[in-house]
Each structure stands twice: as C-alpha cells, then as structure tokens.
Amino acid sequence: MIVILKSDVKEGSPEYQDVIAFLQTRPGITTRVHKEVGALQTLIEIYLIGNTAGLDKMEIESLAGVERVVRVSEEYRIIGRHKDDSRPTGFDYNGVRFDQDNLNVFAGLCAVDTPEHVEAMMRTLKEFGQPCTRMGAYKPRTNPYAFQGHGAKCLPWVFELAGKYGIKVIAMEVTHDSHVDEIRQSLADTGQPTGVMLQIGTRNTQNFELLKIVGRQHEFPVLFKRGFGITLEESLNAAEYLASEGNRKIVFALRGMKTNLGDPHRNFVDFAHVPVIKRLTRMPVCIDPSHSVGSRERDPSGILDVMHVTAQGVIAGANMVLADFHPAPEKALVDGPQALLLRELPLFLEDVAIAREAYEKRRNLVKTFTSQHPPTQTAVGS
Ligand code: PEP
Numbered sequence: 001m002i003v004i005l006k007s008d009v010k011e012g013s014p015e016y017q018d019v020i021a022f023l024q025t026r027p028g029i030t031t032r033v034h035k036e037v038g039a040l041q042t043l044i045e046i047y048l049i050g051n052t053a054g055l056d057k058m059e060i061e062s063l064a065g066v067e068r069v070v071r072v073s074e075e076y077r078i079i080g081r082h083k084d085d086s087r088p089t090g091f092d093y094n095g096v097r098f099d100q101d102n103l104n105v106f107a108g109l110c111a112v113d114t115p116e117h118v119e120a121m122m123r124t125l126k127e128f129g130q131p132c133t134r135m136g137a138y139k140p141r142t143n144p145y146a147f148q149g150h151g152a153k154c155l156p157w158v159f160e161l162a163g164k165y166g167i168k169v170i171a172m173e174v175t176h177d178s179h180v181d182e183i184r185q186s187l188a189d190t191g192q193p194t195g196v197m198l199q200i201g202t203r204n205t206q207n208f209e210l211l212k213i214v215g216r217q218h219e220f221p222v223l224f225k226r227g228f229g230i231t232l233e234e235s236l237n238a239a240e241y242l243a244s245e246g247n248r249k250i251v252f253a254l255r256g257m258k259t260n261l262g263d264p265h266r267n268f269v270d271f272a273h274v275p276v277i278k279r280l281t282r283m284p285v286c287i288d289p290s291h292s293v294g295s296r297e298r299d300p301s302g303i304l305d306v307m308h309v310t311a312q313g314v315i316a317g318a319n320m321v322l323a324d325f326h327p328a329p330e331k332a333l334v335d336g337p338q339a340l341l342l343r344e345l346p347l348f349l350e351d352v353a354i355a356r357e358a359y360e361k362r363r364n365l366v367k368t369f370t371s372q373h374p375p376t377q378t379a380v381g382s
C-alpha cells in the first residue's frame, strides 16, 4: 500500500507527523518514506510493508495530510502500474523529460574510441538538434582480449566535448560500482558540462549488488536493459531492485532476446513488448534496434532492418530509441557492422518522426473511439 501525501505537506510538518503516528500504531506494518524530488515540488510517498490487508484505505485517506492511498499488488510494488494508480510516469533530468508519452532519440557511438570520432558524432547531433547520445566507456565484452573500453581516462574529454556541442544526457554503461564514482568525479572535475544516464547492460540485468548500488544513488537516472535470456517478469523484478533502493528514474530498454530463432538478426526483436511494459509499469520504454538486429542488412526497397524495427517500436509507443552510429564504422572498435553512418542521421530521424506521428494518430483514434464507445456500455459483439 502506498500513502501519497498532499503536495504541500513537508517532511516533519504536523500533518506529516500525524500520518506517521497513525501508521506506527498499526500492528505488523513498517513504513519506508520515499521523496520524489521534482522541479517545482517534492512529493512524499510512504510505502507500507507487511500485512496491509486489514488497513482501511478510506480511514487513511481521511487524514489531513493524505492525498490518496494506492493498494499495490505484490509484483513490482514501486515501478508497477496498479489499480486506480494515476500517479504520473517519468521524470526530468538535466532539462530532458522522460515519460511514457514522449520520445527521445539517443544516437551515438557504441564505444568511445577517438576524440575525432566522438567530436564528429556530437557535431552531427547538434546539427540535427539532438540533445542526447549514447557513448560507452566501459564495455562488457564476451572475449577477454577484446577492447574493453577506454574507461575513466576518456571521461573528461568526452564530457567536455558533450558540453561543447550542447549534449544534455549521455547514456553510458556501468559494469561496476566504481564506475559510478568515476563518472561523478569526472563530471565534477569538468564542471558538470553534461548529464549521464547510467546504463545497466543485459549481461548485468540480474547483478543485484550492482543494482542496489545504482539504486541507492539518486543523482543519475538509469537505463535498464532487459536480460537477454530471462523472462520479462524476471527483468521487471530486477528493475524493481533499483526502485526499492530509492531510485525511480528508470527507463526500461528492450534489446532483443538471445535465441537462434531470431536468425539472421543478432537477437530476436522483442518490441511487441513496448505496450506490455507500459501497461505493467510506469517506466518509459526504450528500444535498442542496433543490438537487436546487429547488422546493416536491408530489404529490397532499401530500408535497413534497423530502421524497420525502430519504426515498429516507435509506432507501438516507444519513448526512447538507443541507436549505434559511427563516423567510420570500419574503424569502430565495437559493433561497427551494425552502426549507421553520420549522413544517415537525418534519414533516421525523419523515419522515426513518421512512425511517431503514426503512433500519435493511432492514440487519438482510439481515444475518440473510446469516448464514443465507453467500455462499460459496449455490448458483447458490438
Ligand atoms: C550496449 O548498448 O552497448 C550494449 C552492450 O548493450 P546490451 O547490454 O543490450 O548488449
């Protein structure tokens, strides 16, 4: 059960104390207070853990400081979308909005290699009005002898270049808790020229100790990738680890499932799950077409498979697209074969815009339909 306090109720105020005192008298219930810090106000939510079945929702709602009470099902207590749960989705970070209604594109390098390539990428992003990118400094590699990423030493110049080209958010994978400290330190040393969204890769989806560390810090939002060989339920439970530790600024990413049944694609594209995640949770949903498809193959009309699946995810309501680009894919140290070219960025963005417009039209169409045919009045078969 979640007790949501009125927006003007501050921690420690008499109304707050009254609610806490009331809840503390209930046997077998413990409370965990979560503060949702927004641009204009801080919302306080109190999570009740234990046997909440005997609690009277209306009685709690009658307390002066309480806005409303939401009963949560056992699954995904914090990230989940529960019955009568009208809490907003999403968050703001460094001037960029992430929620279930909008769309952000993160085109960029799979792995940081040279300053020239990073600068060329960022210059092109600025030219086409893109404030977000992806840049890997720490790369989880199958082969121990493969390039592992430049690590902390590239961070200062990557962040400075991001500042130079107006990049607000860089999605950057971390594979160890020390990476979070290195990113924080480097941003501080360079004067906070940009922001970072910490990426949890598919190989670390169930690295619970890493999730706890990343969940305990509230500074950076998290791009959480679905595990490539586990059920959706297991991946969502893993995302709940982040939230249960206090960080709710989470975007959930689909990146394809590992199975030969998806051949010749690198992974089996799972973007049909975009609406499923939105229904089950309040997290914005990202799609990663590059790691799903893994090549630059195209259909007879000339459209790349990567662009086809991007459009499929966006027309289904995806809120973020993570896509590999590279100025010289043949020189890329990681995942060159799936990278799009810089000159393809405007084509990609235009294609995404077409799919997004189609999604918005579909959303409006069903809204009109539902207003004319409210679900409760619809007869069977009509
Ligand atoms: C990546 O985005 O660079 C990456 C390694 O992705 P994934 O964890 O989905 O394989």
Ligand code: MN
Residues within 6 Å of the ligand: 110, 291, 334, 335
């Ligand atoms: Mn990659």
